Amino acid sequence: MSILELLRQHGEIARTSTLIQKGGTKRDIAATVAQGSVVRVMKGWVASRQADAEQLTAVRSGGRLGCISALARWGVWAADDRSPHIAMSQHGRRLSDVRMAGSTEAVMHPRAPVDTGTRPRLDRPCCFHWSQPAGTENDLDWIVRPFDAVKQAVYCQNLEHAVACVDSALHHGVLTAEEWATIATALPTTFDECVSLIDGRADSGLESRIRVRLQKLGHRVDVQVPVPGFGKLDLLVDDRVGLELDGDRFHSTADQRRRDLAKGLISLRFGIPIIRAGYVHAIDDWDLVYEALRRMLDLTALRVA
Incomplete structure (x- = not known):
């Protein structure tokens, strides 16, 4: 070879x-x-x-891609942070300039279950994790294992992103339930809320983030709820209103839009109205989305009463 x-x-x-x-x-x-x-x-x-340049930066620093940078190369939800996250050994060294020459197309892990088209994270200074785990026989030289990346992400990211990272890793089979149980058992009690919110059924990181947000506001939220005869709802809030979160990747073609419209019509046949929100709405205009959701919940509560 x-x-x-x-x-x-x-x-x-x-x-x-x-x-x-x-x-x-x-x-x-x-x-x-x-x-x-x-x-x-x-x-x-x-x-x-x-x-790519992010790989080269990690190696030249004496570390490996870790945390959300590593998860991105496995096709897992990897938060919005554009800093390279590098797991460092005790012999690592910080580099003052992370913009090293290299491909601008990110190299996925050869065994990644999905290719998300991620790009190297070079928009901000590096975030160093000074706890690089010891390598194992099956590891690649430039990236930590998913087990270690998820553990780093739980400690590193805020609640919404941490839950989304774990949910996504479980959903795509990058992390097993047994591996997550091992991580969760070793976490301090301050992470109990995070552990209680993990749900590997979530189909996207955006779903996980919004589910966490709604649960913290006191709502009952179920994920990937079957619509008889036609797919699943992203989220079902308080058992009576569907919330569909439409990322551009799976909701941009004519066929995908027709499917989305059909799902809404069929869902109404079963008495479940749907609110649709895109990524930008859900993240950058959350107050508007939540106001619309609460209004629909109020209307359906009157109907139930």
């Missing part, structure tokens, strides 16, 4: 010792570097031309 093929299997960047362990040779590596298709990142590290 060529050095480029080995690098592709390992996420486009790796230690030279890893490549040699997997069947490459020092001569092969040197020849591929001489050809210009592979570059030496630093002593003991090489990368293909497809390696």
Whole structure:
């Protein structure tokens, strides 16, 4: 197997010792570097031309992508923070300039269940996590395991984002229920609320965030509620009003819009009105969304009474 093929299997960047362990040779590596298709990142590290700037920053810092940066490479909800999150070893070092040369298309983990089209996080200074876990045989050199990334995210992110990260990791099978139980059991009691709110049925990070928001306001919220004969509602609030949260990725084509309209009509046949809100509405104009939801809840409460 060529050095480029080995690098592709390992996420486009790796230690030279890893490549040699997997069947490459020092001569092969040197020849591929001489050809210009592979570059030496630093002593003991090489990368293909497809390696992205966030990967290079983590490696040159002496760490690995961690926390939400790592989760993004697994196709998991990874919050809105645009800082590179880097898990550092005791030998790591901060770099003053994170805008290193590299691809502007993020490299996904080779075993990621979904490709979310994420981009390298380089808009803000690095966030360093000085607790890089020890590597295991199955780890890639440049990124921590999902187990460790989720644990870091729970400590790092606010309640909404932490819940969304865990929900998404569970939903996509990146983290098992047993692994989450191990993490949750070891958390301090200050994280009890976070643990109680986890629900891997959530289909998107946005659903998780809004569900948490509504539950903290005292509402009963169920997720992914079946609409007989036609899909599922994102959220059912207080057992009588549906809330559909429409991200651009799955609600932009003509077919998707027709499906959304049909779901609303069929839901009304069963006495459940639906409010639809896009990502921008739900996050940037939440007061408007919540006011509309409360009004619909008031109207349906009168009907029930």
